[in-house]
Each structure stands twice: as C-alpha cells, then as structure tokens.
Amino acid sequence: MKRLLYISTARSPLRPSELEALLMKSRTANSAADLTGMLVVGGRRFLQVLEGPDQAVTTTFERIARDPRHFALVKLHDKEVAARSFASWAMGFEQGGVSAASATLEEQVNALVAPIADPTLRAYFTGFAKTHTSA
Numbered sequence: 001m002k003r004l005l006y007i008s009t010a011r012s013p014l015r016p017s018e019l020e021a022l023l024m025k026s027r028t029a030n031s032a033a034d035l036t037g038m039l040v041v042g043g044r045r046f047l048q049v050l051e052g053p054d055q056a057v058t059t060t061f062e063r064i065a066r067d068p069r070h071f072a073l074v075k076l077h078d079k080e081v082a083a084r085s086f087a088s089w090a091m092g093f094e095q096g097g098v099s100a101a102s103a104t105l106e107e108q109v110n111a112l113v114a115p116i117a118d119p120t121l122r123a124y125f126t127g128f129a130k131t132h133t134s135a
C-alpha cells in the first residue's frame with residue numbers, strides 16, 4: 001500500500017457545481033479501486049492525497065495528471081505505508097485558503113491548509129510540504 005500527495009494549479013477555478021461533480025465521480029471511482037484520500041481546494045490550487053494499493057494509486061494518479069483542468073503537478077510524497085491516514089474517505093474535501101502565486105511551495109501549502117480546523121490534519125499536510133521544500 002502506498003500514499004501519494006501532490007499539489008497542482010487549476011487552469012481556471014472550478015465552479016461549485018463542477019467541483020461537486022468531480023468529487024462525486026472521484027468517490028465512485030476511488031471506492032471501486034479501494035482508494036481513500038482527501039482533496040483541499042483553495043483558489044486555483046489543489047492539494048490531494050491518495051492512498052491504497054500501489055497499482056491503483058499509480059494508475060489513478062496518472063489519469064489525474066492527464067486531466068486538462070489542472071497543470072503544474074508537483075509530487076510532495078510518494079511512499080509505501082503500513083496503514084491509511086484517510087481510511088474513512090473515498091475522497092474527503094476541505095475548502096482551503098488562497099495563496100500568493102509567487103509564494104514558495106511550503107508557503108502555498110501552509111496558506112492552503114490554514115482554514116482547516118483540525119490541527120492534526122493541518123500538521124499532516126504542512127509536514128509534507130516542509131519535507132519536500134527542504135529535500
């Protein structure tokens with residue numbers, strides 16, 4: 001089992017109805033593929049974590065990466081894990097904050113996850129951004 005985390009930029013911000021449709025489709029496909037995770041959306045930025053069987057994570061990420069609705073995908077983390085961190089969500093959703101386009105990757109992630117109320121979940125994302133930035 002592995003966990004993959006990436007950040008990307010929307011070509012244009014998704015309308016609420018478009019986001020709702022994307023989440024519904026993703027939840028159905030992810031459930032069928034035994035994937036769980038979470039999507040944080042703030043302005044034009046996406047931050048997503050996908051976890052589950054190696055092949056399912058890889059195949060789904062490759063499909064997501066080809067999606068013309070976003071670009072500039074940067075993987076923050078792609079590792080084997082013993083257990084899931086988002087076991088209860090086929091694709092959870094959090095409304096993120098808006099970050100400056102000129103900010104560093106770590107600053108972007110920090111701004112995105114700032115509105116997330118759960119401090120453990122927030123720290124989970126900022127931790128990966130910090131690791132990636134200093135790598």
Ligand SMILES: Cc1cc2nc3c(=O)[nH]c(=O)nc-3n(C[C@H](O)[C@H](O)[C@H](O)COP(=O)(O)O)c2cc1C
Pocket residue numbers: 022025026027029030039046048050060063064065067069070091
């Ligand atoms: C930010 C973002 C996150 C996405 N997350 C998922 C996901 O978790 N699971 C999924 O199946 N599709 C996800 N998609 C949608 C896929 O990119 C793709 O549109 C969808 O799987 C349908 O593919 P198809 O049209 O080739 O059948 C996401 C798209 C975007 C832009």
